[in-house]
Amino acid sequence: MINTIWSALQYGFMQNALITAALVSIACGIIGTYVVLKRIVFLSGGVAHAAYGGIGLGYLLKIPPLVSALGFSLLASFSMAWVHRKTKERSDTIIGVMWALGMALGIIFVDLASGYKADLMSYLFGSILAVSQLELLLMAVMDILIIIMVALFFKEFLALSFDETFTTIRNVAVDWLYVILVGMIGLTVVMMMRVVGLIMVIALLTIPPAISNMFVKDMKKMMVMSILLSLVFTTSGLLVSYLIDLTSGAVIIMISGIAYLLSYVGKNLYQIYKNRQAGVEVHE
Amino acid sequence: MQDVITLRHVWAGYEDDVVLEDINFSVRPDDFIGLIGPNGGGKTTLMRVLLGLVKPMRGQVSIMGKPPELGREHIGYVPQIIDFDRSFPITLFDVVRMGRLGYRKLFHRYNAQDNEIAMAALGDVEMASLKDTPIGELSGGQRQRVLIARALASQPQILLLDEPTSSIDPKVSTSIYELLQRLNERMAIILVSHDMNAISSYVKTIGCVSRKLFYHAEKAVTAQMLEAAYQCPIDLIAHGLPHRHLHDHVQEEAAL
Numbered sequence A: 001m002i003n004t005i006w007s008a009l010q011y012g013f014m015q016n017a018l019i020t021a022a023l024v025s026i027a028c029g030i031i032g033t034y035v036v037l038k039r040i041v042f043l044s045g046g047v048a049h050a051a052y053g054g055i056g057l058g059y060l061l062k063i064p065p066l067v068s069a070l071g072f073s074l075l076a077s078f079s080m081a082w083v084h085r086k087t088k089e090r091s092d093t094i095i096g097v098m099w100a101l102g103m104a105l106g107i108i109f110v111d112l113a114s115g116y117k118a119d120l121m122s123y124l125f126g127s128i129l130a131v132s133q134l135e136l137l138l139m140a141v142m143d144i145l146i147i148i149m150v151a152l153f154f155k156e157f158l159a160l161s162f163d164e165t166f167t168t169i170r171n172v173a174v175d176w177l178y179v180i181l182v183g184m185i186g187l188t189v190v191m192m193m194r195v196v197g198l199i200m201v202i203a204l205l206t207i208p209p210a211i212s213n214m215f216v217k218d219m220k221k222m223m224v225m226s227i228l229l230s231l232v233f234t235t236s237g238l239l240v241s242y243l244i245d246l247t248s249g250a251v252i253i254m255i256s257g258i259a260y261l262l263s264y265v266g267k268n269l270y271q272i273y274k275n276r277q278a279g280v281e282v283h284e
Numbered sequence B: 001m002q003d004v005i006t007l008r009h010v011w012a013g014y015e016d017d018v019v020l021e022d023i024n025f026s027v028r029p030d031d032f033i034g035l036i037g038p039n040g041g042g043k044t045t046l047m048r049v050l051l052g053l054v055k056p057m058r059g060q061v062s063i064m065g066k067p068p069e070l071g072r073e074h075i076g077y078v079p080q081i082i083d084f085d086r087s088f089p090i091t092l093f094d095v096v097r098m099g100r101l102g103y104r105k106l107f108h109r110y111n112a113q114d115n116e117i118a119m120a121a122l123g124d125v126e127m128a129s130l131k132d133t134p135i136g137e138l139s140g141g142q143r144q145r146v147l148i149a150r151a152l153a154s155q156p157q158i159l160l161l162d163e164p165t166s167s168i169d170p171k172v173s174t175s176i177y178e179l180l181q182r183l184n185e186r187m188a189i190i191l192v193s194h195d196m197n198a199i200s201s202y203v204k205t206i207g208c209v210s211r212k213l214f215y216h217a218e219k220a221v222t223a224q225m226l227e228a229a230y231q232c233p234i235d236l237i238a239h240g241l242p243h244r245h246l247h248d249h250v251q252e253e254a255a256l
Helices: A002-009 A012-037 A041-050 A052-061 A065-086 A091-112 A121-125 A133-152 A154-162 A164-169 A174-196 A201-215 A219-244 A248-283 B043-050 B068-074 B092-100 B112-124 B140-153 B170-183 B196-200 B223-229 B248-255
Strands: B005-014 B017-027 B032-036 B058-063 B075-078 B158-162 B188-192 B205-210 B212-214
Touching (some): A002 A012, A012 A041, A012 A154, A012 A174, A012 A219, A041 A065, A041 A174, A041 A201, A052 A121, A065 A133, A065 A174, A121 A174, A154 B092, A164 A174, A164 B075, A174 A201, A174 A248, A201 A219, A201 A248, B005 B043, B017 B212, B032 B196, B043 B058, B043 B068, B043 B188, B075 B140, B112 B140, B170 B188, B196 B205
Parallel strands (some): B075 B158, B158 B188
Antiparallel strands (some): B005 B017, B205 B212
């Protein structure tokens, strides 16, 4: 098995896949932490699915789908962020409508597009093995952008995630920060689409931070741990899928999901054990 | 002494729904006001008006002589602790430093002065020794103190608290009220609560919010205030209030 993996690593596409896993994990660990803490998982799901409109547009206009998806996703992010901030009630309904509209647009664009529609499925279910040099470059740029933004606005994003009302009262430009945050979710989601497909983006975005949150009590540590977990899940999923010839995106998500369940059960059992120990001490 | 807060003929609400009607209210720098009132009576809306989160439909709001969107920088706001996620990965020192946000603009890190002020605020609430503790490991009363410290870190002239003892046991509540009494030497305090019994022994004056504001800068809760504020009889309303001047029939109603 080691030999199989070793020889697989000699292929250029495998090396690209591993670089992709690393680049995506960075964005995913940082932004996923905000998504989980700010509880905007649904909004992120909306952005991810609406981005399919951009994929369709790419096929229609014969431009790289990842580029048009990027534009579309940012547009979806900004409009959903605006809806989320400005409508008093039922913003989730409106986001749900935009989620579906984006996907419908994508399907219609693909219908209208002429010619051979190769690897359309790869955007839905991911295909980390088919990442191009251009896409790698794009991902690296997006990572740098995300790291710079988070470094610049770290104290504001922390405050915004923890207590939005208080942050508003301190006269921080909360609306703008929110738009920037959701915009970064848009970027991240497009990168991740290549790895696990837009249908499973939400799982990879939320599982690593959710596990980290069980074990660390500091936001920066939570981000670092999420990046590492995401890296472990994507690379191990990639190798397993290669060895037994399964869809890589799905294997990555299966591994993440199982890891989540195990940590959840483990953490609770440990808590029960600790409480019982504490109980014994009290009795003595 | 100049008033720190003035409201003149303020009407406020949401869309077509008027929640507050013709509110006139002034707060002096040394006031310690308890605002009571029935649920849905507009206590929260009044707070949101003071914080510039709800724009009044009519009337004028002035905080330290400025409109609320600017004047709110002088208000230290202490929200209810139940609104917080206990698993949020943050130490209490980092929570308190959020009070410095208005002073340290975008692109700037908190500096030594911010840290000093945050530590002083933690000292005021007697929590300095726990500064590196994650907030999830604190008790309800301790978390309430941390939120007070965060408000103090923004060096406010006015402290505004929303139900500061609603989910805290009575012993701890007492210590929090005593803390507020000490802080009142430095700043005006307004606290909103439905627990009239508890606040009545600590505040200097009591007001009643129920669509209108019944406030005469006195500690006495008059029958007129209660009648106007609580449309239907509510038990316990008359218990434990100092200087109560209740009509006989109100007391009968209260006894029901």
